[in-house]
Amino acid sequence: MSLKPGRQQNMTHTTLMPLPVTGRDTPAAESAPPSRRLDLPIEGMTCAACVRRVEKAVRKVPGVIEASVNFATQRATVTFEPELTGRDELVRAVVDAGYGVAPLAQPAAAGAPASAPEEAADREHARARRDLLLSAALSIPLVAIGMSHGAIAALDGAFGRWLQLALATAVLAIPGRRFFHGALAALRHRTADMNTLVSLGVGSAWLYSAVAVLAPGVFPHGEHHAPPVYFEAAGAIVTFVLLGKTLEAKAKKRLTDAVRGLVALRPAEAAKMLGTDLVQVPVEALEPGDRVRVRPGERIPSDGRVIEGKSSVDESMLTGESMPLHKIEGDVVYAGTLNQTGALTVRVTRAAADTALAGIVRAVEDAQGSKAPIAALADRVSAVFVPVVLGIATLSFTVWLALDPTADGFAVALQHFVAVLVIACPCALGLATPAAVAVATGRGAELGVLVKGGAALEAASRVDLVLLDKTGTLTTGRPVLTEVVAAEGWSDLEVLGLAASVEQSSEHPIARAIVLGARARGALVEEATGFAAEPGSGASAHVAAREVRVGTAEWAGGAALPEGLSEEAARLAELGHTPTFVSIDGRVAGLISIADRPTPDARAAVLALERLGIGVAMLSGDRKATAEAVARELGIREVIAEVRPQDKARVVAERRAAGHTVAMVGDGINDAPALAGAHVGIAIGHGVDVALAAVDMVLMQGGVAVLPRALELARAALRNIKENLFWAFIYNVVGIPIAAGALSRFGWSLSPVIASLAMAMSSVSVLANSLRLRRFGRAS
Numbered sequence: 001m002s003l004k005p006g007r008q009q010n011m012t013h014t015t016l017m018p019l020p021v022t023g024r025d026t027p028a029a030e031s032a033p034p035s036r037r038l039d040l041p042i043e044g045m046t047c048a049a050c051v052r053r054v055e056k057a058v059r060k061v062p063g064v065i066e067a068s069v070n071f072a073t074q075r076a077t078v079t080f081e082p083e084l085t086g087r088d089e090l091v092r093a094v095v096d097a098g099y100g101v102a103p104l105a106q107p108a109a110a111g112a113p114a115s116a117p118e119e120a121a122d123r124e125h126a127r128a129r130r131d132l133l134l135s136a137a138l139s140i141p142l143v144a145i146g147m148s149h150g151a152i153a154a155l156d157g158a159f160g161r162w163l164q165l166a167l168a169t170a171v172l173a174i175p176g177r178r179f180f181h182g183a184l185a186a187l188r189h190r191t192a193d194m195n196t197l198v199s200l201g202v203g204s205a206w207l208y209s210a211v212a213v214l215a216p217g218v219f220p221h222g223e224h225h226a227p228p229v230y231f232e233a234a235g236a237i238v239t240f241v242l243l244g245k246t247l248e249a250k251a252k253k254r255l256t257d258a259v260r261g262l263v264a265l266r267p268a269e270a271a272k273m274l275g276t277d278l279v280q281v282p283v284e285a286l287e288p289g290d291r292v293r294v295r296p297g298e299r300i301p302s303d304g305r306v307i308e309g310k311s312s313v314d315e316s317m318l319t320g321e322s323m324p325l326h327k328i329e330g331d332v333v334y335a336g337t338l339n340q341t342g343a344l345t346v347r348v349t350r351a352a353a354d355t356a357l358a359g360i361v362r363a364v365e366d367a368q369g370s371k372a373p374i375a376a377l378a379d380r381v382s383a384v385f386v387p388v389v390l391g392i393a394t395l396s397f398t399v400w401l402a403l404d405p406t407a408d409g410f411a412v413a414l415q416h417f418v419a420v421l422v423i424a425c426p427c428a429l430g431l432a433t434p435a436a437v438a439v440a441t442g443r444g445a446e447l448g449v450l451v452k453g454g455a456a457l458e459a460a461s462r463v464d465l466v467l468l469d470k471t472g473t474l475t476t477g478r479p480v481l482t483e484v485v486a487a488e489g490w491s492d493l494e495v496l497g498l499a500a501s502v503e504q505s506s507e508h509p510i511a512r513a514i515v516l517g518a519r520a521r522g523a524l525v526e527e528a529t530g531f532a533a534e535p536g537s538g539a540s541a542h543v544a545a546r547e548v549r550v551g552t553a554e555w556a557g558g559a560a561l562p563e564g565l566s567e568e569a570a571r572l573a574e575l576g577h578t579p580t581f582v583s584i585d586g587r588v589a590g591l592i593s594i595a596d597r598p599t600p601d602a603r604a605a606v607l608a609l610e611r612l613g614i615g616v617a618m619l620s621g622d623r624k625a626t627a628e629a630v631a632r633e634l635g636i637r638e639v640i641a642e643v644r645p646q647d648k649a650r651v652v653a654e655r656r657a658a659g660h661t662v663a664m665v666g667d668g669i670n671d672a673p674a675l676a677g678a679h680v681g682i683a684i685g686h687g688v689d690v691a692l693a694a695v696d697m698v699l700m701q702g703g704v705a706v707l708p709r710a711l712e713l714a715r716a717a718l719r720n721i722k723e724n725l726f727w728a729f730i731y732n733v734v735g736i737p738i739a740a741g742a743l744s745r746f747g748w749s750l751s752p753v754i755a756s757l758a759m760a761m762s763s764v765s766v767l768a769n770s771l772r773l774r775r776f777g778r779a780s
Helices: 048-059 087-096 115-146 158-173 177-188 194-214 231-255 257-263 356-369 373-403 407-423 426-446 454-461 470-474 492-503 509-521 553-557 565-574 602-611 624-634 645-657 672-677 703-740 752-775
Strands: 012-015 036-043 064-070 075-080 269-274 277-282 291-294 304-309 311-314 325-327 344-348 449-451 465-469 480-486 528-534 538-543 546-551 578-584 587-595 615-619 638-641 662-666 680-684 697-699
Touching (some): 048 087, 048 373, 048 426, 075 087, 115 158, 115 231, 158 177, 158 194, 158 231, 177 194, 194 231, 194 373, 194 407, 194 752, 231 426, 231 752, 257 356, 257 426, 356 449, 356 454, 373 407, 373 426, 373 454, 407 703, 407 752, 426 449, 426 454, 426 703, 426 752, 449 454, 449 703, 454 680, 454 703, 465 470, 465 645, 470 615, 470 662, 470 703, 480 492, 480 509, 480 565, 492 509, 492 528, 492 538, 492 546, 492 578, 492 587, 509 578, 509 587, 553 578, 553 587, 565 578, 565 587, 565 624, 602 615, 602 703, 645 662, 645 672, 662 672, 662 703, 672 680, 680 703, 697 703, 703 752
Parallel strands (some): 465 615, 615 638, 680 697
Antiparallel strands (some): 012 638, 064 075, 291 344, 304 344, 449 697, 480 587, 528 538, 538 546, 546 578
16 A cells, blocks of 8 residues: 555655745744633724734733734734633723723624624714714814805804804714723823824814904904814814724624624524424524434534434535535534435534534634734834824924914914824724735635634745645545456455455555455455554555555565566556555565546646746655656646655755745645644645644635635735735825925925815725725626
């Protein structure tokens, strides 16, 4: 059984064409103390500065190993030592920092987000919308009066100014109070955030205007002229910022559409059997051992095993198989899959929160809440953003007032001061990366690609070399018996039967192929004793007092092979088959040929990877000729053959050392060390395999055929992140100097009203750009 991974001794490396050498390296992970991870839904965060404040507060708690806060999903992910701290201490730290934590809710059955955070998000969106409508209703007449410039005679005078004062005061005191509350909370913690900028801006405009109305003599403006007021600016700023917050809240809800779609696959209730009665119960109430009845057209409520009935079940959401699978008594079924034709009685084997579907949802949530390394720059900028903006606004006010210390000059200086405060937008910086990661990982889940976090997404976008394990990745993973060649003195059925007698004790795929082939051909399969397997060589046992060996030529019978057998082995290897030798009592009696055919989409996947500029190499435990034959069929130009599973990690390390950004693609079990050692470990699996710890990405549906699309998605996500960061930075770099009046001599200036509109739209534009990733892979 020689030439399957784990049964060969030497490693042969055949390069049919050199690959480009580019890429990067990443440090190895350090060991961590025993820890627990907890997600906390945070309430009250308004910008990237809030993220830094929450992270800083939580990290100060003794026992906290790491804390990461995602502004887009409003969630803190905390890793801590449970012996030193717990949820109560972490919540207290968040509350002390001026924020809230959504209360615990009943666990969601499919691993979905708890209902409390969702309800909190809905309440915030409703509150923002309500405040927006009220603010607009008060600000529209306010702006109309302020911009009338005497066109309405009844409002051109003291009455009009007092009416503006009343309207503006109502705007700031009711819908605008949230900004002042947030600013005061930040001040109590000796920090500043977006609320600080907005409240200072609108507060300054309102305070100046109120003094101008209540005590006009403070700002002398000529004998017959009252000092100008900026009530309309204060009202418009609040309205536009609330408009931005409302649109932002709506867009944020769309970031997690993929998770809600997965959760929707699980029914809310199940028909539980109590004796002969059926009782409708919440899925969350099901426990292992319960019996449930599933009628045609219903989705299976929890993972379990069929104990009665037969039906076809659509498992495409987990396995990608387009054809329904026939299920009979004893078969395993999964939560969320669709029962189609017959009624089934299922015994529950997993609680709702432990199902395969729950695992997928949790993995997608974890990925959406994670950060990409590229976000580090935005995080550093956000840490100092607000203090720098306050400094620029103060400097602008001081310079303009120094240039013109009159009342008119004071009004101009105040306009620039307010414009700088309200145009600055730390929100866009905070949303640039997490919004794109959330949408990309959610879209990946819809396409059957599970990406385990922002770091994995970023690494996958830089991959320039893919190492593909042959068996089960490029091939079907279901080897079949093709030929038996017996030496003189033996028949084909004798050789096959003795080999199958040995291999019936093995779980190896080739062993199963030999046993199934022997039974199909009518060979005699006898009981064997003393079974032993030699990794990299083969297996042996005693059958009817004979010592039988199955494996490599050296393992089976040494260098001396019967006449013609070497030629037959070479011929079969050239066809891409795996020749396995059989010896009886130390003499080679024949060989058995096993073939594991490439998957129908493997060649197209290889070509697609090359079109992306990604090098492809195949790893195989098969002999050199067999591996090269498969590689030629698939168009792969580099082959690393006769490599044992434990050597694959070394191959990955060598390619990393050569400067490549390496993705290793395998089955996630035998290849675990190699997958863990690559920049990106990718497992060909199903929805039930999402817990594979060594991998960064699981191709849940479609096998290797979806690999190019997965890497394209990663590249699209990184481009999207860079676009978001570019526009977030450029917006502030260009907008703040214009608002400060640095370009006024060229006729470029911004009123506080326009500045507030620009600020409101900046974060919305970042979210809208991120949401474009939802269309990835869809026909235009």
